[in-house]
């Protein structure tokens with residue numbers, strides 16, 4: 072059943088973080104990773120950072136896991152749900168990858184989870200936060216190295232309460248991730264006396280924010296909670312400041328609002344407080360080593376997206392080690408990942424029964440181009456895993 076047993080000689084690009092060289096590899100001696108990520112569109116930067124983080128860990132292992140050379144098949148999913156089934160099925164059926172790593176957009180990952188579940192291909196999700204893949208869609212062969220949409224938003228709710236914001240307006244893209252983020256935020260403020268007075272949305276990936284900013288200005292809330300990421304976050308933060316709202320109505324958000332995009336946001340982001348499972352200045356030994364290695368490989372600092380890619384690779388490496396690289400022994404790989412402690416730059420974490428990280432959510436404040444660690448907004452939080460009945464294996 073597994074292509075890995077085929078004896079075939081071919082040439083691959085064995086890529087270190089900095090250089091690529093063509094080397095012959097026996098098919099039986101390789102682990103073929105399908106990287107399905109957005110490399111274009113509003114989330115392109117997120118996809119690129121995930122890939123860099125993933126490859127950094129693999130390169131640190133000499134480009135080999137459990138004695139096998141890691142090779143890649145790369146697909147740009149464009150954050151386009153309508154193309155997702157075709158894209159993932161090509162990876163599984165045509166390219167016969169051993170494991171899929173992806174993606175960023177919650178709508179796209181749903182199609183990937185469906186295909187992974189029915190084909191039993193190992194899937195590690197290095198970003199997309201939809202609660203459902205570790206809820207009703209959960210499966211033994213599906214893991215997440217990132218977060219659930221609920222988590223940072225729940226932390227932001229706690230931050231809003233701590234700040235004493237009573238009347239809050241939420242703004243987000245109208246798709247699964249935005250909706251789940253609002254659910255988390257509302258649970259974070261529950262029972263505090265704070266409330267959401269209006270949920271404003273724009274279709275994904277629209278960045279025409281003017282009408283929405285006019286509404287905020289008329290509603291005069293105590294604060295605004297925003298869910299946007301990548302290029303859309305840059306546009307929103309800049310438009311919010313340009314409209315003069317930053318001076319009168321504090322803007323908070325899930326940390327994606329300022330993550331990996333501070334240079335582009337410039338002065339408009341200064342002082343913003345957000346919540347996320349990573350921050351600058353965590354200063355653990357693991358984080359310091361990761362940041363130094365990342366900077367050496369890529370000449371720039373990492374962000375949460377790179378951390379999630381790095382941790383996806385750590386999870387794969389640990390699983391494969393348990394079976395000596397035998398992909399046919401999937402139950403052994405699954406058990407090893409389920410029970411491991413991931414030694415992440417964000418802080419060590421374990422996975423929930425539904426295979427999603429249980430982790431701390433940090434409050435961060437933008438200062439001098441960094442999302443600086445301020446405090447812990449929510450400690451050791453899991454995620455909703457509604458309807459997850461893990462199939463026996």
Ligand code: PHB
Pocket residue numbers: 114175176177178198199200201220248299300301327
């Ligand atoms: C998602 O679609 O789950 C998603 C995408 C980008 C983010 C956060 C969540 O920054």
